[in-house]
Every structure is written in structure tokens, then in C-alpha cells.
Amino acid sequence: MTTLFRRYERPGAARDPRALDAVFESKTFPLVDGTSVTFAFRGPADEVRLRHWIHGLASSKPFRRLHGTDVWYLELELPERSRLEYKLEVVRGGQRQLVQDPLNPNMTHDPFGVNSVVHGTGYEVPDWTKVDPEAREGEIVEREIRSDAFGETRSFQVYLPARMRETRLYPLLVAHDGADYLRFSGLKTVLDNLIHRLEIPPLIVALTESPDRLREYGNDPRHADFLVEELVPDLEAAYPISTEPADRGLLGASLGAVAALSTAWRHPGFFHNLLLQSGSFAFTDIGELDGGPAMDRVAEFVNEFREDPGRPAERLFVSCGTYEALIYYNRSMIPLLQSTGMAVRYVEARDGHNWENWRDRLREGLSWLFPGPLWMVYE
Amino acid sequence: MSIRVVLLGPQRLAPTLVDAVDSLGIDGPIASITAGWEEREGEDRELEEHLRGRVVNLRVYGRAEEIYEADPELRRALLQRHETIRKLRDLYRLRLAHALDAARQLLRRDCPEGEESILEPERAAAIEAVRDLDAHHRERVREVHAAFEAGWRPEERDDVARHREEIAQALKDTAALGVAGGHVNILLNRMRLLGLPGLAAKRPIVAWSAGAMVLGEQVVLFHDSPPQGAGNAEVLEPGLGLFRGVIPLPHARRRLRLDDAMRVELFARRFSPDLCVPMDEGARLDWNGKKWTAHDGTRLLTEDGAVAEEWAA
Known part of the structure; x- marks a missing residue:
């Protein structure tokens, strides 16, 4: 545990x-030292708190004020290879404000805004998530489809790999919340890099969206029919896509993972590969969930799935952050999924329910579901 | 005339091929094999420009496709051979994983002072076990190929013979052969089917990446940090045998953990006396049929776990 500010707490300690100033000039905050992290804030405040999303810890942790100064600090245990997203809550004159940590340049974006992020010892942003000038770039194209299932026209995007050829048949991955995967998980860069490194084959990715994901991603039969009967045939007609189920996959995070699983469950054998990240696989063993109508529908589906999972796909890559409330549900699903005879790989990371956690798992998941020609190709 | 082979690093980003060709004093047309690019075989405009328009693409990939189309019986036999080799590879990998694990554990083990005489023979024996396994696999695959050649005599089949003759004619007017990289197994199999080891040996050859890998006595596949699996380098099968004594390692900087002394040592000792040579951008090795010459910047994996910057074969 770092004792950076504690020396100033001792009776009689000079708080010059x-x-x-010298401490703040010479150190970078948050200060990570082994498995300890020290957050700091300097400025006028009546109260400073750490707001984070680690399940199991109080979501709001008070900073301690260094007596007689404008320095506030908080020491926390942060296990190795952790990522922790957070904001500071600063209270002044009765006004509470959530802000990014002014001392921390590392920030992360999600659909709700910008968070500060601290990396535990041993965590590094994977190099395959960063733009590689040597990697050939794929292309993102816009596409529309008239959907009978939804009774309206739906827009989506398609990732086409670099140097795509009409004479080759490509695997197809259908991603839920595709725009968020692009924006917050850097999916295009990840695909470009993994294809360039031969860790996955060139593949076509449908980046789908839902205007009402709470409803449509929660086991809505229209969504499953839309993907299987409308979207995939449309793409197969437009692009050189393999029609083998072994070459098809679904990707989703959170409620998107529920949508992926329920689609495969409703159309077993159509998609052989599922990449399920931090699935909102809420269920009940007794009583009701009390999570609102959307989660009630999810729990109803997961309960039904647990009763009769069938064999919706062949290979599942499932991941979840250990700091997520969903870790319990995800861990509980694994034995059930394995019992169906599907090949299941499950990984955990010391991270929360966020897009960079999902980004960081993409290499392992995609390369397991769609292995590339790494061992055979030397360009 | 003795054989002349030049091995180069990858050519996509910083091509050095034309320099190599010029240094050999070659100013005539250059036959090219881009079969490793598979269906992109004909997309050789950059190569053509780099060599100032002197390229005669032998269409090795396309010719093999035409043979498969015209001679389905032979194609089935080739697929059967492929399947047999795949099964052998699975069995080899199973044994290799354990043998390499043992060797790595022994190499990583701290050796208390004065106990070298206890540990080192065990390390040597563990590496020898890996070498035996590699040799066994090479031999099994060699037997499969030999049985195939004897049983099917592909050179006597009409379509194969015709394409071989066409290639021989095309080669007559060329001064050298360039072999590009790509899919190493496809390149190897198609060059073998079209008899290129024999046809090619009569002129200087410049090869890079997978092209360099297939020309040696054995083809070694490698990656220390794959996203799946342990990263166990493996012998694919015997190569075309146009040079000996070197295992070219294209893209070594990206594929190998060259800062891991144990892995470097194991690689070098496993394939000794062959030289394990990282072939990154700018690397160049020349073979005159008897001796290798390494150009500046071409490195070498050494048996003490280092990557030597300066060395002599």
C-alpha cells in the first residue's frame, strides 16, 4: 500500500x-504502486468522492482531506491487470458535480460520456487495438434493408475486408450495437489488425443497430427472424459470403449478447459461432427479478433457456468482467452451456461492464471462433 | 553451373528484390512464382513495376487449378495425400507439445552452481527428443510423398506433363526465378506438382518469405505468440531441397520473442546445425551451392540464446 500522503498525516508533520507542489509535479496520478492505487485531487472542495462501477465495492468512496491543505486523496487496492473506470464527485457549496479526474489524462468513452480510467500494474492497452500503418484497411459501407419482421426499413453498416474478392467466400459475423463497437471498441481497427496479422481470416461483419434495443434485444422473435430470414440472405446476395453455418457468427455485449443467444436459440444451427460478452443473462431460481419490464423479459428467456437450452450453436466464446454485477449470471451459465455439447470457452478479466473490456477480449474470441491462416501464411 | 540462391526479407513495404537481381548481374526476363498468393497470383503489378517490367509469371497456382479441373482422379489422390499428412501432423503435434514442454521446463530451471553436469545432459537429451520427433515426422511425410509419386507418377499424366513442358519453355527465355511468399503449403505443393525443383535449379533464384521457406530441406512453421495455443514451432514437411543449412524465419521480429533467451536457445539448438536466420525487412542471405554469405543487418539465432548481429556461416 502506498504511503505517499500518510507521512503528512503524522502529528507535527510539516505540510509545506x-x-x-513538488509531490504533484513529480508524480503522476492516480499513482499505481504494485496492487495499490492512490487517487488525488487538489482544489477547493467540501467533499470529494470516487464514483466507479466495480461490483462488490461501495460505488462511492470518500477521499480523505490532508488536514490544513487543499489536497484530497484515496488509497484503494487494485489487483494486477485491472482496469477501473471512474469519475470524481466534487462537492462545493452544496453543489455536486461529476467530473473526469483532472490529474489523469487517460480517458475512455462510452455511450454515456467520458470516464477517467486507471490501469493496474501489468495491464497494457493491447497493441492490436491501435492503428497499425502496415495493416491494410477494410471499408465501412452503409446499407439499408426493408424488414418485414419489423415493418420498416433498417439501416446498418457493413465492414468489408481489404482486398475483398468476388471469387472467394467470406465468413460472416453479425454484430449487435455495431456502431458502438466501432466507436468505443475500435472494432474496425481491431479487424484490420487481426486480419493483417493472419489471426483471423478476412471476414465480412454486419454492424447492426436497434432503435429499441431494450425490447428487440430481449428475446424478441422479430429480431431473430430479421437476422436469419432477412439480413443474412440480403448480405449473401450482395457480397461473396459463405452459406455454411460454420462460417457464420453472432457478436453481442450486454443485452446484445442476450440477443445473440436468443437468436441462435430460436434458429438452432444457423449460426455456429457465438461471441457473447458480459451477457445480461439474468435469471431467477425463485420469484421475480424486479429489474423492470425489459429485464423481466430477459429473465423469462434465460429461465426458459435454462430449462431447455437445446444446441443453438457449435462454438461459444463467453467473457465477463469480474468487476461486473453480471459475473454471477455469466459464471452460472457456463456449466449449462457446456452440458449441451457445444464447445465453450469462457474467460474473465479484471474489468467492468464497458466497451474497452469488450474490445480487449475480441482478439481471443474472434481468433478462437474464426481461426486465421497464421501458421501457414508468410507474406 | 552451380546453384545460386538469394533469400530476402519480406518485400511488401521495403522491396530489395531489384537490388538483389542487379547484384547478380541479371538483366534478362525474370520468371516469377506467386502461387502463395493463391487466387491473387496474377495481381503482380507491383512486382512487375519493381522489376522494371521484366516479369514472366509462371502461373503455378492457376496451372494447378487447371490440372485439378481436368484430372479429377489425380485431384482426389492429392486430397487423400493431404488428408493423410494432416492426420500425421495432428499426431506429431500431440507428441511435440509434451516434448517441447519438457525441454522448456528444463531450460528455464535454475542451475545451482556446480550442478551443470547434472542438469545440462538432461537439457540436451530433452532437446534431442524434440529433434528425433521432428526427424521422425519429416520422414513419415517424406514416405507419403514418395509413395504418392511412385503410385501416381504425376509427371506422366497428360495435363501435368503439358503444364510442366509449358513452364520449361517459359523458363528458357528467363535469366532468373523469383519466388514470392504467401501460403507456404499451397506454394510448396504446387511447385512440387509442377516439377519446379528440377526445372528451377538451372538458374539463379531469388526468394522471400514463404518462397524462401519452401526451397530448403525442411519447412518450419513458427509463431511464439499466437492468439490460440502454445506457439510450438513445427516441421511442416521436407522442402524442395534447393539449398541446405538454413531455416529462414520471415517476419521474425513480429512472430518470435527474440528477447526471450530460452526460446531463442531452444530454437537454435533444436535445428542445429542448420542456421536459424530471422528474415526481416532488409535481410539477405546468398547461397552458392556450398556456402552462405550473410549481408549486413542479417541476424542469427544462437545456441546461447542471443540474436547475433554479426556472424559468418
Whole structure:
């Protein structure tokens, strides 16, 4: 545990502002030291709190004020290879404000805004998530489809790999919340890099969206029919896509993972590969979930699935962050999924319910479901 | 005339092929094999430009496709051979994983002072077990190929013979042969089917990436950090045998953990006395039929776990 500010807490310790200035000038905050992290804030405040989304810890942790100074700090245990997204809650004159940590340049974006992020010892942003000038770039194209299932026209995007050829048949991956995967998980860069590194084959990715995901991703039969009977045939007609189920996959995170699983469950054998990230696989063993109508529908589906899972696909890559509330549900699903005879790989990471956690698992998941020609190709 | 082979690093980003060709004093047309690019075989405009328009593409991939189309019986036999080799590879991998694991454990083990005489023979024996296994696999695959050649005599089948003759004619007007990289197994099999080891040996050859890998006595596949699996380098099968004594390792900087002394040592000792040579951008090795010459910047994996910058074969 770091004792950076504790020395100033000792009785009689000099709290010379210049000495504190020197601390702030010489250190980078949050200060990670082994499995300990020290957050700091300097400025006028009546109260400073850490707001985070780690399941199991109090979601709001108070900073301690260094007596007689404007320095606030908080020490936390942060296990190796953790990622922790957070904001600071600063209270001044009765006003509460959620802000990014002004001392921390590392930030992360999600659909709800910007968070600060701290990396535990041993965590590094994977190099395959960063733009590689040597990697040939795929292309994102816009597409529309008239859907009978939904009774309206739906827009989506398609990732086409670099140097796509009409004479070759490509695997197809259908991603839920595709725009968020592009924006917050860097999916295009990840695909470009993994294809360039030969870790996955060139593949076509449908980046789908839902205007009402709470409803449509929660085991809505229209969604499953839309994907199987409308979207995939449309893409197969437009692009050189393999029609083998072994070459098809579904990707989704959170409620998107529920949509992926329920689609495969409703159309068993159509998609052989599922990549399910932090699935909202809420279920009940007794009573009701009390999570609102959307989660009630999810729990109803997962309960039904647990009763009769069948064999919706052949290979499942399932991941979840250990700091997520959903870890319980995901861990509980694994023995059930394995019991169906499907090949199931499950990985955990010390991370929360966020897009960078899902980004960081893409290499392992995609390369397991769609192995590339890494061993055979030397260009 | 003795054989002349030049091995180069990858050519996509910083091509050095024309320099190599010029250094050999070649100014005539250059036959090219781009079969490793598979259906992109004909997309050789950049190569053509780089060599100032002197390329005669032998269409090895396309010719093999035409043979498969015209001679389905032979195609079935080739697929059967492929399946047999795949099964052998699965069995080899099973044994290899354990043998390599043992060797790595022994190499990683700290050796207390004065106990070298206890540990080192065990390490050597563990590496020898891996070498025996590699040799066994090479031999099994060699037997499969030999049985296939004896049983099917592909060179006597009409379509194969015709394409071989066409290639021989095309080669007559060329001064050298360039072999590009790509899919190593496809390149190897198609060059073998079209008799290129014999046809090609009569002129200087410049090869890079997979093209360099297939020309040696054995083809070694490698990657220390694959997204799946342990990263166990493996012998694919015997190569075309146009040079000996070197295992070219294209893209070594990206594929190998060259800062891991144990892995480097194991690689070098496993394939000794062959030289394990990282072939990154700018690397060049020349073979005159008897001796290798390494150009500046071409490195070598050494048996003490280092990557030597300066060395002599």
C-alpha cells in the first residue's frame, strides 16, 4: 500500500505547500504502486468522492482531506491487470458535480460520456487495438434493408475486408450495437489488425443497430427472424459470403449478447459461432427479478433457456468482467452451456461492464471462433 | 553451373528484390512464382513495376487449378495425400507439445552452481527428443510423398506433363526465378506438382518469405505468440531441397520473442546445425551451392540464446 500522503498525516508533520507542489509535479496520478492505487485531487472542495462501477465495492468512496491543505486523496487496492473506470464527485457549496479526474489524462468513452480510467500494474492497452500503418484497411459501407419482421426499413453498416474478392467466400459475423463497437471498441481497427496479422481470416461483419434495443434485444422473435430470414440472405446476395453455418457468427455485449443467444436459440444451427460478452443473462431460481419490464423479459428467456437450452450453436466464446454485477449470471451459465455439447470457452478479466473490456477480449474470441491462416501464411 | 540462391526479407513495404537481381548481374526476363498468393497470383503489378517490367509469371497456382479441373482422379489422390499428412501432423503435434514442454521446463530451471553436469545432459537429451520427433515426422511425410509419386507418377499424366513442358519453355527465355511468399503449403505443393525443383535449379533464384521457406530441406512453421495455443514451432514437411543449412524465419521480429533467451536457445539448438536466420525487412542471405554469405543487418539465432548481429556461416 502506498504511503505517499500518510507521512503528512503524522502529528507535527510539516505540510509545506511547496513540498506538496513538488509531490504533484513529480508524480503522476492516480499513482499505481504494485496492487495499490492512490487517487488525488487538489482544489477547493467540501467533499470529494470516487464514483466507479466495480461490483462488490461501495460505488462511492470518500477521499480523505490532508488536514490544513487543499489536497484530497484515496488509497484503494487494485489487483494486477485491472482496469477501473471512474469519475470524481466534487462537492462545493452544496453543489455536486461529476467530473473526469483532472490529474489523469487517460480517458475512455462510452455511450454515456467520458470516464477517467486507471490501469493496474501489468495491464497494457493491447497493441492490436491501435492503428497499425502496415495493416491494410477494410471499408465501412452503409446499407439499408426493408424488414418485414419489423415493418420498416433498417439501416446498418457493413465492414468489408481489404482486398475483398468476388471469387472467394467470406465468413460472416453479425454484430449487435455495431456502431458502438466501432466507436468505443475500435472494432474496425481491431479487424484490420487481426486480419493483417493472419489471426483471423478476412471476414465480412454486419454492424447492426436497434432503435429499441431494450425490447428487440430481449428475446424478441422479430429480431431473430430479421437476422436469419432477412439480413443474412440480403448480405449473401450482395457480397461473396459463405452459406455454411460454420462460417457464420453472432457478436453481442450486454443485452446484445442476450440477443445473440436468443437468436441462435430460436434458429438452432444457423449460426455456429457465438461471441457473447458480459451477457445480461439474468435469471431467477425463485420469484421475480424486479429489474423492470425489459429485464423481466430477459429473465423469462434465460429461465426458459435454462430449462431447455437445446444446441443453438457449435462454438461459444463467453467473457465477463469480474468487476461486473453480471459475473454471477455469466459464471452460472457456463456449466449449462457446456452440458449441451457445444464447445465453450469462457474467460474473465479484471474489468467492468464497458466497451474497452469488450474490445480487449475480441482478439481471443474472434481468433478462437474464426481461426486465421497464421501458421501457414508468410507474406 | 552451380546453384545460386538469394533469400530476402519480406518485400511488401521495403522491396530489395531489384537490388538483389542487379547484384547478380541479371538483366534478362525474370520468371516469377506467386502461387502463395493463391487466387491473387496474377495481381503482380507491383512486382512487375519493381522489376522494371521484366516479369514472366509462371502461373503455378492457376496451372494447378487447371490440372485439378481436368484430372479429377489425380485431384482426389492429392486430397487423400493431404488428408493423410494432416492426420500425421495432428499426431506429431500431440507428441511435440509434451516434448517441447519438457525441454522448456528444463531450460528455464535454475542451475545451482556446480550442478551443470547434472542438469545440462538432461537439457540436451530433452532437446534431442524434440529433434528425433521432428526427424521422425519429416520422414513419415517424406514416405507419403514418395509413395504418392511412385503410385501416381504425376509427371506422366497428360495435363501435368503439358503444364510442366509449358513452364520449361517459359523458363528458357528467363535469366532468373523469383519466388514470392504467401501460403507456404499451397506454394510448396504446387511447385512440387509442377516439377519446379528440377526445372528451377538451372538458374539463379531469388526468394522471400514463404518462397524462401519452401526451397530448403525442411519447412518450419513458427509463431511464439499466437492468439490460440502454445506457439510450438513445427516441421511442416521436407522442402524442395534447393539449398541446405538454413531455416529462414520471415517476419521474425513480429512472430518470435527474440528477447526471450530460452526460446531463442531452444530454437537454435533444436535445428542445429542448420542456421536459424530471422528474415526481416532488409535481410539477405546468398547461397552458392556450398556456402552462405550473410549481408549486413542479417541476424542469427544462437545456441546461447542471443540474436547475433554479426556472424559468418
